[in-house]
Amino acid sequence: GAGVSQTPSNKVTEKGKYVELRCDPISGHTALYWYRQSLGQGPEFLIYFQGTGAADDSGLPNDRFFAVRPEGSVSTLKIQRTERGDSAVYLCASSANHGGSTDTQYFGPGTRLTVL
Amino acid sequence: AQSVTQPDIHITVSEGASLELRCNYSYGATPYLFWYVQSPGQGLQLLLKYFSGDTLVQGIKGFEAEFKRSQSSFNLRKPSVHWSDAAEYFCAVGENDKIIFGKGTRLHILP
Numbered sequence: 247g248a249g250v251s252q253t254p255s256n257k258v259t260e261k262g263k264y265v266e267l268r269c270d271p272i273s274g275h276t277a278l279y280w281y282r283q284s285l286g287q288g289p290e291f292l293i294y295f296q297g298t299g300a301a302d303d304s305g306l307p308n309d310r311f312f313a314v315r316p317e318g319s320v321s322t323l324k325i326q327r328t329e330r331g332d333s334a335v336y337l338c339a340s341s342a343n344h345g346g347s348t349d350t351q352y353f354g355p356g357t358r359l360t361v362l
Numbered sequence: 363a364q365s366v367t368q369p370d371i372h373i374t375v376s377e378g379a380s381l382e383l384r385c386n387y388s389y390g391a392t393p394y395l396f397w398y399v400q401s402p403g404q405g406l407q408l409l410l411k412y413f414s415g416d417t418l419v420q421g422i423k424g425f426e427a428e429f430k431r432s433q434s435s436f437n438l439r440k441p442s443v444h445w446s447d448a449a450e451y452f453c454a455v456g457e458n459d460k461i462i463f464g465k466g467t468r469l470h471i472l473p
Binding site: 302 | 407456
């Protein structure tokens with residue numbers, strides 16, 4: 247079946263603007279994760295959903311970042327008042343079972359966000 | 363907090379040569395350890411994982427890794443690399459519901 251998909255693949259915006267990044271997990275996967283990968287770095291955890299609820303949002307850097315998953319499937323990562331330091335590749339992953347690091351997480355191709 | 367160190371930013375090997383990518387972790391108990399590969403334009407793909415049991419773990423694409431508690435290491439190996447193995451490799455450790463990644467090692471293959 248289809249893997250994790252993310253849209254858009256690239257997003258260029260201006261400093262101060264609002265952006266939304268979308269993630270479509272693998273069908274039936276209950277756990278969904280967002281990571282951010284800055285240039286030359288490994289992915290960094292942002293937030294984890296189990297079903298519709300955010301089970302762990304400890305990685306969100308500040309209150310400009312917010313994510314939702316209203317129906318337990320598609321998720322949207324929202325960034326308000328974007329800053330140049332938000333430029334990165336935003337990765338989404340999903341897993342089938344109860345979530346957690348022992349589940350195999352399947353990653354999408356990412357959205358490259360550039361803030362000018 | 364747990365952490366992962368990949369001491370080599372870049373590694374270059376000739377096609378057909380053996381490969382070892384180094385990874386050291388910091389964690390008090392038995393860690394959950396992973397190796398992922400990231401090719402240009404593709405998502406992260408899990409190569410292998412270690413949770414418990416046999417310390418030599420076999421993965422996909424002919425890769426293996428060995429967990430050595432005494433050295434806090436989980437090095438990735440392959441006996442003979444192919445040009446298609448050129449990619450970025452990430453060692454990672456599980457912490458509760460998240461995965462903590464190292465900074466990665468970029469593998470270059472010489473023809």
